[in-house]
Amino acid sequence: MGYPHKSHPRETAVLSKYFGDAEARTLDGWKKRGGYRALEQALQMAPADVVNVVKDSGLRGRGGAGFPTGVKWSFMKIGDGKPHYLCCNADESEPGTFKDREIMRWTPHALIEGCAVGAYAIGAETAYIYVRGEFTECIRRLNDALKEAYAANILGANAMGTGKRIDVYVHSGAGAYICGEETALMNSLEGKRGNPRIKPPFPAVAGLFGMPTTINNVETLAAVPHILINGAEWYKAMSLSSPKSTGTKLFSVCGNVARPGNYEIVMGFPFKDFLYDLCGGPLPGRKFKGVIPGGCSVPIQTMEEAEATMMDYEGFVAQGTMLGSGGVIIFDDAQSIPRMTARHARFYAHESCAQCTQCREGTAWTTKILDRIVAGQGTFEDLDTLLEMAENMTGKTICVLSDSCATVVVSALQKYRHEFEALITGKRSSSVAATPGAAA
Amino acid sequence: MSAHTHAPYEPVFVGARKQELDDVLKRYPTKMAALLPALWIVQEARGWICEQAMTEVAAQLDLTAAYVKGVVSFYTMYHQHPVGKHFIQVCTTSPCLCAGADKVVDAFLEHTGCKELGVTSADGKYTVIEVECLGACGFATPVQINLDYVENVTADKVPQILAGLK
Numbered sequence: 001m002g003y004p005h006k007s008h009p010r011e012t013a014v015l016s017k018y019f020g021d022a023e024a025r026t027l028d029g030w031k032k033r034g035g036y037r038a039l040e041q042a043l044q045m046a047p048a049d050v051v052n053v054v055k056d057s058g059l060r061g062r063g064g065a066g067f068p069t070g071v072k073w074s075f076m077k078i079g080d081g082k083p084h085y086l087c088c089n090a091d092e093s094e095p096g097t098f099k100d101r102e103i104m105r106w107t108p109h110a111l112i113e114g115c116a117v118g119a120y121a122i123g124a125e126t127a128y129i130y131v132r133g134e135f136t137e138c139i140r141r142l143n144d145a146l147k148e149a150y151a152a153n154i155l156g157a158n159a160m161g162t163g164k165r166i167d168v169y170v171h172s173g174a175g176a177y178i179c180g181e182e183t184a185l186m187n188s189l190e191g192k193r194g195n196p197r198i199k200p201p202f203p204a205v206a207g208l209f210g211m212p213t214t215i216n217n218v219e220t221l222a223a224v225p226h227i228l229i230n231g232a233e234w235y236k237a238m239s240l241s242s243p244k245s246t247g248t249k250l251f252s253v254c255g256n257v258a259r260p261g262n263y264e265i266v267m268g269f270p271f272k273d274f275l276y277d278l279c280g281g282p283l284p285g286r287k288f289k290g291v292i293p294g295g296c297s298v299p300i301q302t303m304e305e306a307e308a309t310m311m312d313y314e315g316f317v318a319q320g321t322m323l324g325s326g327g328v329i330i331f332d333d334a335q336s337i338p339r340m341t342a343r344h345a346r347f348y349a350h351e352s353c354a355q356c357t358q359c360r361e362g363t364a365w366t367t368k369i370l371d372r373i374v375a376g377q378g379t380f381e382d383l384d385t386l387l388e389m390a391e392n393m394t395g396k397t398i399c400v401l402s403d404s405c406a407t408v409v410v411s412a413l414q415k416y417r418h419e420f421e422a423l424i425t426g427k428r429s430s431s432v433a434a435t436p437g438a439a440a
Numbered sequence: 441m442s443a444h445t446h447a448p449y450e451p452v453f454v455g456a457r458k459q460e461l462d463d464v465l466k467r468y469p470t471k472m473a474a475l476l477p478a479l480w481i482v483q484e485a486r487g488w489i490c491e492q493a494m495t496e497v498a499a500q501l502d503l504t505a506a507y508v509k510g511v512v513s514f515y516t517m518y519h520q521h522p523v524g525k526h527f528i529q530v531c532t533t534s535p536c537l538c539a540g541a542d543k544v545v546d547a548f549l550e551h552t553g554c555k556e557l558g559v560t561s562a563d564g565k566y567t568v569i570e571v572e573c574l575g576a577c578g579f580a581t582p583v584q585i586n587l588d589y590v591e592n593v594t595a596d597k598v599p600q601i602l603a604g605l606k
């Protein structure tokens with residue numbers, strides 16, 4: 001089922017199959033749809049065998065970085081005598097991304113099952129789902145589902161009657177984009193300010209509460225039960241670009257487009273068909289101008305680049321950007337790229353945790369300069385200053401929030417420089433409509 | 441409330457709320473990890489988190505009040521001051537801005553009588569703020585009113601939304 005639209009015939013609905021189907025939220029409804037068979041199966045396998053199936057499937061992290069999930073899991077040393085932890089990253093705060101929310105509010109048991117399987121595979125008795133505080137509906141649905149799962153002895157001291165303990169808890173954040181960064185998330189869960197930690201040590205060595213920890217995105221974990229039930233080969237085959245990028249991926253689509261929403265497609269799908277066929281193309285009388293395809297932190301693509309893209313990890317890189325979180329933000333010819341870029345920069349300035357000077361100062365100054373340009377008071381030197389600052393913000397900080405801000409600004413300047421220049425010379429092209437509020 | 445009357449502070453963590461905190465503590469190997477959940481319990485009970493509540497939370501979790509304040513101030517969702525009965529948060533991050541979020545903000549400011557962002561209306565009913573991405577960008581413009589999302593909000597729907605608030 002699609003949500004909020006019906007599934008398009010060219011979608012491949014695995015994770016999104018029950019979006020919009022309220023019955024799938026209950027334990028009974030979920031079991032009728034095949035739920036918890038994968039957990040039952042996993043608990044009868046050796047943890048290393050579960051890891052191997054996931055490794056063979058080619059599943060890569062859906063939170064942004066695309067790291068192979070099975071490989072990440074294999075970093076956890078089973079039998080080291082320490083408590084292990086699984087953290088599910090449900091902070092979903094990357095602008096343009098709203099897929100994990102649908103997984104949690106329509107199919108909470110899918111995530112709980114994925115967490116339980118993941119915890120078992122890495123030798124953890126406890127999994128925490130860290131949900132951004134704003135997602136009160138997700139938190140409520142997950143807690144309702146957890147109550148059912150505990151009452152049915154699917155979780156707890158004797159998970160599915162196997163004598164193994166698996167606990168899954170929901171932990172609510174309290175408003176901070178940076179807590180989606182994995183080490184900041186761990187600090188936040190521990191009851192601290194959400195400041196990212198210097199790595200190494202990596203989480204698999206010393207993570208949550210100083211113990212070996214794995215962090216995975218919601219969509220990553222929700223895919224795991226399907227892989228166990230249907231096999232690694234099935235997952236790999238659901239791709240136009242296997243073996244490098246495998247399986248299905250949820251793309252959240254927003255901005256100036258006829259049909260915003262979530263779409264699930266196989267890796268390697270042609271982006272042009274995706275934009276014009278699945279998403280319905282531009283709004284009436286408008287034309288697409290540019291696309292940020294992987295959540296706000298990846299480079300913007302021109303339409304020429306976007307229309308030549310195959311939608312997988314390698315395909316987006318080949319066309320000057322990254323797959324990221326799969327949050328597709330579309331701007332049409334009524335939008336001003338400088339104005340949108342200034343607003344992106346403001347986002348990073350607001351969300352910087354302010355530990356690193358380059359980030360704290362860089363994001364603030366970048367915003368100030370961009371606002372000035374948008375207000376028609378910029379100079380050509382400002383453009384050089386922006387690029388110099390971007391260089392100073394890249395590769396020098398504790399986490400990559402700083403780099404993301406730089407990436408966004410540099411790509412906009414490279415690909416839409418004429419729009420910035422038009423604002424500086426006072427010759428706004430007709431495609432750059434007036435920018436209400438920009439001077440404020 | 442008159443500035444001269446200082447109502448005595450009533451502890452949050454008594455009865456059912458103390459029980460709730462005790463249950464939360466069982467989920468974590470450290471007491472400190474219960475800090476964010478404890479602060480949520482306070483905010484749910486009182487609407488905001490005052491200094492005395494921070495001191496109370498600190499005592500419950502063997503932390504210092506200064507530490508608790510440091511954490512409270514990091515997170516944007518914890519209120520360190522009272523807010524309007526209906527706390528209205530409009531996403532204006534770029535994906536919503538390009539779909540017209542700025543006009544939604546203006547409509548809320550006008551129709552609530554708040555006039556300015558972050559200022560509570562004279563009748564104490566409303567506070568309007570802009571927030572960063574609410575994770576509902578495909579339903580532009582999403583607005584969070586207290587705990588609930590209202591989606592696909594456009595400026596013309598604002599009077600009707602406000603009329604529906606109890």
Ligand SMILES: Cc1cc2nc3c(=O)[nH]c(=O)nc-3n(C[C@H](O)[C@H](O)[C@H](O)COP(=O)(O)O)c2cc1C
Nearest residue numbers: 061062063064089091092093180181182216217220
């Ligand atoms: C600033 C910042 C914000 C992030 N936000 C999120 C997020 O909201 N959700 C998420 O899953 N990953 C987020 N990540 C990526 C995580 O650090 C981490 O790589 C991911 O959760 C790992 O899970 P995966 O391997 O399943 O993708 C963020 C990273 C950075 C640097």
Ligand code: SF4
Nearest residue numbers: 353355356359397399
């Ligand atoms: S780069 Fe920015 S957000 Fe990341 S740790 Fe440094 S200051 Fe914080």
Ligand code: FES
Nearest residue numbers: 531536573574577
């Ligand atoms: S940008 Fe507004 S909800 Fe994401």
